[in-house]
Amino acid sequence: MSNVKNITSKILKDAEAGKENILATAEEEKNKILSKKISSANEIAQEILEKAEVEAKSKKERVISSAKLKVRNNKLAAKQEIIDEVFEKSIDKLTELSKEEFLNFVKNTISTMNLTGKQTLILNETGLKFVDVAFIEELNSKVKAQITLSEKAGNFKGGFILENEGIEINSTFEALVSSLRDELEFEVAQVLFS
Known part of the structure; x- marks a missing residue:
C-alpha cells in the first residue's frame, strides 16, 4: 500500500511540476502575445x-x-471693376462733347465710310438737338449716300447709328469704346496698377 501511496504521491508531484511548467510556459506565451499586441497597437496608433x-x-x-x-x-475683381469704371467714364466724357465737337465727330466719321444708298442717321436726344437740316445737307455733299435724319431718338449715350434697310453701322460711343477695349485694357491696367 505504501508503494501505491508513493506512486500516487510521485504522480501528483510530477503532475504538480508539469502544471507549474505548463502555467509558466502559458504565462510566458501570454506575455509574449500581449507584448506583441501592445507593440502592434502602439505602431498602429x-x-x-x-x-x-x-x-x-x-x-x-x-x-x-x-x-x-x-x-x-x-483683387482681380476689384481691378476689373476699376477698369470697367475707367471705360465707362471715357464714354461719359465723350457724351460731354460740345455741339461743334460732336458735329465734327459725326462728319469726320461718316466721311471716312464708303456709304451708298439711303442711310438713316439715328441720334440720341442730345444729338438730335445738335443736328439740323443744314448739317445733313453738308453731310450729303461729302458722301455718295443719301442721308436722312431719324426723328426718333436712339437709346444710347452718344455717337450715332447709320441704318440702311435693317443693316446698322454702330458708331455709338458705347460701341466704339467697346471695340477699342480689347486693345486698350492691358495698357489701362498697366497705367492703373503698376
Missing part, C-alpha cells in the same frame, strides 16, 4: 497620428491656398 498630422497639414495648406486664391480673385 503612431501610424494613425502620423496620418492625422499629414492630413491636418494638407488640410491647412488647402485652406491657406483657398484663402490666397479667394484674395487673388477678389
Whole structure:
C-alpha cells in the first residue's frame, strides 16, 4: 500500500511540476502575445497620428491656398471693376462733347465710310438737338449716300447709328469704346496698377 501511496504521491508531484511548467510556459506565451499586441497597437496608433498630422497639414495648406486664391480673385475683381469704371467714364466724357465737337465727330466719321444708298442717321436726344437740316445737307455733299435724319431718338449715350434697310453701322460711343477695349485694357491696367 505504501508503494501505491508513493506512486500516487510521485504522480501528483510530477503532475504538480508539469502544471507549474505548463502555467509558466502559458504565462510566458501570454506575455509574449500581449507584448506583441501592445507593440502592434502602439505602431498602429503612431501610424494613425502620423496620418492625422499629414492630413491636418494638407488640410491647412488647402485652406491657406483657398484663402490666397479667394484674395487673388477678389483683387482681380476689384481691378476689373476699376477698369470697367475707367471705360465707362471715357464714354461719359465723350457724351460731354460740345455741339461743334460732336458735329465734327459725326462728319469726320461718316466721311471716312464708303456709304451708298439711303442711310438713316439715328441720334440720341442730345444729338438730335445738335443736328439740323443744314448739317445733313453738308453731310450729303461729302458722301455718295443719301442721308436722312431719324426723328426718333436712339437709346444710347452718344455717337450715332447709320441704318440702311435693317443693316446698322454702330458708331455709338458705347460701341466704339467697346471695340477699342480689347486693345486698350492691358495698357489701362498697366497705367492703373503698376
